[in-house]
Amino acid sequence: MKIRIKGNTVRYRLTRTEVKIFCETGHFEEKTQFRDKTFIYELRTKAGLEHLDANFKENTITLYLPEKERERWGDSEQVGFQHTIVSASGAELSLLLEKDFTCLDETIEDQSDNYPNPLANK
Template sequence: MKIRIRGNSVRLRLTKTEVDSLAKTGSFSEKIVFPNNTLVYTIIAKEAINTMEASYIENIITIYIPKKDSLEWPTNTIIGHKHSLKIDAANSLSILVEKDFVCMDETVEDQSDNYPNPKALT
């Protein structure tokens, strides 16, 4: 799972195996180990929500996705889920969770578990 943070937005990209794991176990996590601390980012399928939610507590970024969406995601054609989470009167957090596609350009990254890029199929 890849994470991208920019401004007031967070984006997670999941491979086929990670999407399947989320559907089967209800969560998936990764971590970045720094010399003085560890940042964990996780996605959790949550009952009784209709839109994505997020939290950041004790160096853990957690994105909550509706459980129904996580269960259907491995077998449907939906690329991603997007939500703008209102924080207060002046701030919102943009959340995007999407399937990770094979890149169209040259890359040294292992992409064997990524989804086929729809642009390459046309």
């Protein structure tokens, strides 16, 4: 799973295997170990939600997907989900969760488990 943070935008991208594990278990996480702390970013399902939601607590970013979406996302053509939440101070946080497609340009990154890019055959 990849995470991209730019300003008030958080974006998660998952490979085919990661989507499969998430859809089966309702949870997927990655960890980055620093000298004295571990940064965790995770995806979880949550009942009762209508849209993506997020939280940051104890060095962990948790992105929540509504339970009803998890049940069908892996086998569907739907690329992902997007939602903007507003903090108590009025700041907007844009959330994006999507399947990771292979890049169209050259990259040294292993993309063998990525979804085929729909633009590759155009």
